Amino acid sequence: MDKSEFRKWSHKASDWSADYLETLSQRPVRAQVRPGDIGRMIEDSPPDTADSMEAIFADFERIIPHGMTHWQHPRFFAYFPSNAAPAAVIAEQLATAIGAQCMLWQTSPAATELEVRMVDWLRQALGLPEDFKGTFQDTASSATLCAVLTMRERALDWTGNRAGLFGQKPLRVYASKGTHSSVDKAMWVSGMGQDNLVHIPVDKNGAMDIGLLKAAIKSDREAGFQPAGLVVCVGGTSTGATDDVAAACAVGREEGLYIHVDAAWAGSAMICPEFRHLWEGVEQADSIVFNPHKWLGAPMECSAHFVRDPETLVKTLAIQPEYLKTYGKEGLVNFSEWSVQLGRRFRALKIWFLLRAYGLGGLRTMIRNHVAWSQSLAERLGGEPDFEITTEPVLSLFSFRYVPEGHRGDLDDLNRRLVNAINDDGRIYLTQTLHGARQVIRFTAGPFEMEEQDAQIAFETICDIARGLDARAS
Structure with missing residues (x-):
């Protein structure tokens, strides 16, 4: 595809996108197909010779839209929303055209410095204290994994990455029974194991029973386990159950646990001061996650991961081979050291467009x-x-x-x-x-x-x- 064709088909894709959004309410929300219907419409093998863009785009229009569940539909009331506000979609087009790999400051200075500022804009919007810094992870699952890994390293005095878990006391993490399954998966990936995630029973409102949390921690210490972390839920996936954040964080502080607050869906609502009672006490947490790509309107993927002490996250995740070092520059941030992934997309651009276009x-x-x-x-x-x-x-x-x-x-x-x-x-x-x-x-x-x-x-x-x-x- 030459540059003139790129321009033509970019305009075509833009027009199609605008028409799609304008007529979306006329479509069924969920894909009305059966398993295998779409696969049978696609060739079994890749072509040896290039197809024309006319043919490719025609097949896209014929096959793909009716086989999609339309997450931008105004009557999508399932799961939680995965919004894509139009102004933020334009930012995604620009970020994709630039095609940057934003792993280090030097690989995309504007992307890094915009991310620093956009995370702080969101911090201010949520009413969080100034000492919270942060980054954009891909999803809340990744942010939670980073938090669980930090729990592990902090509890092991930063020796786990080097020496592993062999010969160590089993580490325990506590969460309510309503906590998202991403916490379970993080326990798998961290090496701490499913059996060491202690699900605390909930009260009639679905919140973690604080008395039972204290008892579980006490019992674990007496049994030779090492309590390491606490995950507090704000807006559970099933029915919105929310822990008593202040009470849970107070226990976490008393017990020396690393405290992570999962507000993946509900966190967006905290831009409205009248809803902040749902996470009263959140300033006591060590890390917080919420997804602008859910209710706030940013397209997938964009999860805001706030940390009170960034050094704990960097000590857990940073790895610095010679080819990733930056010499001669002081005071810079390399966000790949704040995440599991080395490669990073330019996520801050859509937040910038979103917040400015809608306010x-x-x-x-x-x-x-x-x-x-x-x-x-x-x-x-x-x-x-x-x-x-x-x-x-x-x-x-x-x-x-x-x-x-x-x-x-x-x-x-x-x-x-x-x-x-x-x-x-x-x-x-x-x-x-x-x-x-x-x-x-x-x-x-x-x-x-x-x-x-x-x-x-x-x-x-x-x-x-x-x-x-x-x-x-x-």
Whole structure:
């Protein structure tokens, strides 16, 4: 492809993208295909000779869009949002065209220095103290892995990377039962092992039982284990369960644990001061993660990882072969020393565009609307005689259950069939979870382009399909 063709097809891709976003609400939210449908439309082997861009783009339009679940759809109410605000998408196009590998200051000074400033902009937006610095990891899973590795090294006086774990006391990390599975995986990868992640039972609100946390730490010390770290949850994935951050951090401090706060989804809402009670006491943490690529509007991947003492992270992860050293420059930051990966994308550019194009005021309005619309929907569903709200809204997330009077069958099966029927219908997209061993349905508002009418469509869709399903069953 020569430069003139690149210009032509870049314009074509831009026009297609604009048309896609303008017409997205007309598509079914979830891909309406069966396993293997898309694979059968793609050649088994790569071509020996080049195809024309006309043919390639035509096949893209024919095959790919209808096989995608549309995460930017205004009625995507499943999982948590993975937004891509248009202004930030433009930044991604520019970053991709530049194609920089931002591992060191010298490999992209502007990328590094913009990242320093953008992390601090987000710190200010969240109301965190000035002593928190940070970086952009790819996902919260990576940030959590970095935190768990830091727990390990700190507990072993920075000898684990060199000497390994052989002959050491088993290290223990504590988290509530509602904590994300990325913590479990981090324990695997760190070498500390699944069995040394202690899941603390939760109270009736889904928060870690602080008394049981203290008892577990005491019991472990007496049994010869070495407590190393604590993961505190703000806005759990299943139903939004949130630990008592201040109380948990106080225990962590008393016990000398490294404290990591996982606010991957809910952290975005902390740009609104009225929601910060959910993580009151967070300033006591050693590290915090939240995902601008969820609710805030940055395209994947972009996870903000704040640390109180960057030196602990660098001592854990920095490796400096001769070819990665920078001589003759003082006071620089090499962000590859703050992460597992050496290679790094130019993530700060989309945050810069995002915050400037929408402003904190615009982003706060979006989040406040989502919270209000979700809470209103929960109230309306809860007022219907054949629905019950199983967990009250936490920010924009709640769960519910269909319980028609006189239904004699398995209600768990009915609710599984309901969520499948809703998603096959295509107007909205929801997911299921378990609450108290019962099958329930999650709703979370968060699409960047969502409007109040989309919540109304959700109410109508849920009620219509539920009652039709029950009628067919009877």
